[in-house]
Amino acid sequence: MNIDTLKYVLALAEYQSYSKAAEEMHISQSSLSKQISKLEGELGVKLFDRTTRHICLTVAGSEFLRHAAKILNDIDEAEKAMQEYCIIQRGELVIGTIPVICYFGLASLIVSFQKKYPGIKLKLKEAETKLLIQLRKNLKIDAAFVTFTDDTELNSTFELFPIITDHIVLVTPQFHPLAAYKSVDFKDIANEKFVSMTNNSLATEIFINACKKAGFTPDIVYESDHIDMIVGFVSGGLGVSLLTSQIAKKFTKGNNIKIVNLNEKINITIALAIPKENNLTPGIRTFKKYTLEWFKK
Incomplete structure (x- = not known):
């Protein structure tokens, strides 16, 4: 599991489409599918229910999404804080x-x-x-x-x-x-x-x-x-x-x-x-x- 994988989960949950999520994340549809399957294997739970017409989060997926969003937001805030720290060191x-x-x-x-x-x-x-x-x-x-x-x-x-x-x-x-x-x-x-x-x-x-x-x-x-x-x-x-x-x-x-x-x-x-x-x-x-x-x- 890494930061990119968390971003893939958020994109797939938002677009509910492998093709649209892959396009948004600038990777191939097959690569996105492999990354999601690999993460599900690591976690031991299904994050998405897949049908030929629809993709939606499972109950476990919804819980994981909440934590993933928080982690990504915390990382973003940490990066902003460090950028500001650098700025006030030489402004x-x-x-x-x-x-x-x-x-x-x-x-x-x-x-x-x-x-x-x-x-x-x-x-x-x-x-x-x-x-x-x-x-x-x-x-x-x-x-x-x-x-x-x-x-x-x-x-x-x-x-x-x-x-x-x-x-x-x-x-x-x-x-x-x-x-x-x-x-x-x-x-x-x-x-x-x-x-x-x-x-x-x-x-x-x-x-x-x-x-x-x-x-x-x-x-x-x-x-x-x-x-x-x-x-x-x-x-x-x-x-x-x-x-x-x-x-x-x-x-x-x-x-x-x-x-x-x-x-x-x-x-x-x-x-x-x-x-x-x-x-x-x-x-x-x-x-x-x-x-x-x-x-x-």
Whole structure:
């Protein structure tokens, strides 16, 4: 008994004809008949009832067919698993990231992933969420770390797997009048000068929309792509800023700033965005699984 013999049994059971089954398996009708008879001799049971007009499985044949199908399926799955294993040993992934992800442990994740899968070459492409969506449309990236809020909807290009949830806070100079408060309303900051991320940032869009909802347009006097620059300007008294809580806390030490909560809570979620495709590459599936497990630790 071998794999080919099992395939012959499945073909004969499906077509119920030696000629059609032989044609499907690319062997002669006589060879197929000999192989089936040989297998029946080895097993000591008849697998098929044969008449001049009809071929059908016996009770024993039906039982054997169930096991044969399972064996062939298991072999197929094993071959696929080994093929995937070979692929993830020598693949390449391009991962899009929002700039602020570095403050949430991305470097540690990448180092850990590369140690476990040294054959996968990771390339990082940094951009804001809107551009990352476009890059995926153009097949320039394989997956991405993106931001979204309760009120925003991402393009249907991605399936989102939330990994970090944070909220917006006000960051002021240490001796600013608002620094004396534990929390403020949006209307309380209507006359402030703001230091903000650049306009293509989703966080900036969220901030501007929240201000407009409160009845004013923020006076943005400085913009930067770099958080440390924004904090430096705020510390120097050039304005106030709205940042996520976790990022703001990382800059409190050594800077003359104060974190003030907002009464109108705005949540921001960072998610791993995976393409909505039925046949993801083994590399993407591996990175997805590893990332989600890593952030659960």
